[in-house]
Amino acid sequence: xxxxxxxxxxxxxxxxxxxxxxxxxxxxxxxxxxxxxxxxxxxxxxxxxxxxxxxxxxxxxxxxxxxxxxxxxxxxxxxxxxxxxxxxxxxxxxxxxxxxxxxxxx
Amino acid sequence: xxxxxxxxxxxxxxxxxxxxxxxxxxxxxxxxxxxxxxxxxxxxxxxxxxxxxxxxxxxxxxxxxxxxxxxxxxxxxxxxxxxxxxxxxxxxxxxxxxxxxxxxxxxxxxxxxxxxxxxx
Numbered sequence: 001x002x003x004x005x006x007x008x009x010x011x012x013x014x015x016x017x018x019x020x021x022x023x024x025x026x027x028x029x030x031x032x033x034x035x036x037x038x039x040x041x042x043x044x045x046x047x048x049x050x051x052x053x054x055x056x057x058x059x060x061x062x063x064x065x066x067x068x069x070x071x072x073x074x075x076x077x078x079x080x081x082x083x084x085x086x087x088x089x090x091x092x093x094x095x096x097x098x099x100x101x102x103x104x105x106x
Numbered sequence: 107x108x109x110x111x112x113x114x115x116x117x118x119x120x121x122x123x124x125x126x127x128x129x130x131x132x133x134x135x136x137x138x139x140x141x142x143x144x145x146x147x148x149x150x151x152x153x154x155x156x157x158x159x160x161x162x163x164x165x166x167x168x169x170x171x172x173x174x175x176x177x178x179x180x181x182x183x184x185x186x187x188x189x190x191x192x193x194x195x196x197x198x199x200x201x202x203x204x205x206x207x208x209x210x211x212x213x214x215x216x217x218x219x220x221x222x223x224x225x226x
Contacts, residue, residue, distance in 0.1 A: 033212035035151075042201055042216035043143075043151065054214065086151050090212055093165035095141070095153040 001025055001089050005098035011106040016077045020101045022070045022087035031091035034063055034072045037100075038083045046085075047072065077103075108132040110202045110217035117223045122192050128185040128202030128217060136160065136180040139205035141213060142187045144198035144222075154200070155187065159208040170196075192224045 002025040012018050022032065030050040035043040045054045047063035050070055060075045074081055082105050087098040114126040126142070141156040155176040156165040164176050175188040185202055202217040 035213075037151075042219055043213075044216075045212055045214045048206065048212040048214075088151075088153070088212065090210055093156060093210075094167045095156065095165075097151040097153060100150040 001028060001092065001096055003087055003089055003096055003098040005085075005087055005101050007101060008099065009102045009104065011104050012077055013106045014077050014079055018074045018077055018103065020072045020085055020087075020103075022065075022072070022098050024068045024070075024089055027067045028089045028091035030066045031089060032063075032065065032070045033088045033090060034061075035086045035088065036081075036083045037086065043086065048090075079105075108204060108215040110204060110215060112200065112202050112217045112220035115200065115220035115222045117225065118192055119226050120193060120224055122224070123188070123190045124192065124222060126187040126189065126200055126202075126220065126222070130183045130185065130202075130204070133204070135178075135183040137208055139207060139209055139211065140176075140178060140185045141203045141205060142176065142185075143201045143203050143213070143216075144196075145201070145219075146195075146198040149198075152198070156205070157185070163209065189222070192222075194224050196222065197224045198222060 004023045032050045034047040037043040051063045062073045085101045109131045111129045142154040157176045161178050173191045177186045199219040201219045203213040204215040205211040
């Protein structure tokens with residue numbers, strides 16, 4: 001299953017609302033996760049099951065979608081949110097990741 | 107607190123072998139599926155292999171199938187990745203990762219990563 005994220009990169013300002021999309025090549029129900037990765041660090045789980053916030057993750061992060069189309073929304077960007085974001089399908093093996101979306105400061 | 111500590115990385119020649127280990131603590135190891143995920147320098151994440159909590163089910167990316175073998179020792183809370191016939195394109199940071207479930211699921215904890223370099 002291939003996952004295509006858009007955009008590949010994004011420039012935004014603190015306080016902006018940002019949306020990243022992830023499209024699967026076939027239906028994956030709601031078995032989609034979102035991760036945040038900062039340079040030199042391991043990824044961090046933000047959202048699983050398409051819309052469930054992982055414990056400890058700020059509520060400004062939200063996810064939605066099912067089937068083939070999914071979105072990650074950050075309601076009001078904070079300085080610590082500038083990072084690369086990946087989606088991952090866990091519907092069937094082999095698991096796959098999207099190519100990533102780099103969120104940069106405008 | 108979940109802790110995952112990888113070891114066994116390093117420099118190896120093309121065609122060579124390497125065995126990665128991941129020592130787990132802070133959770134009931136046998137209750138959770140585990141995975142290996144890699145990341146080449148400047149590139150995205152690539153899921154490599156996964157294993158169910160009991161060890162009876164294993165899964166591989168097409169890029170490593172037939173060359174890599176995942177296993178686990180639940181008595182020692184340790185995950186392994188045996189890598190054979192290594193290629194330059196296997197060069198990456200390899201992360202040990204814990205799933206949310208016993209068989210499948212998102213990865214909710216990661217190790218710090220270990221570098222594998224395949225070069226002559």
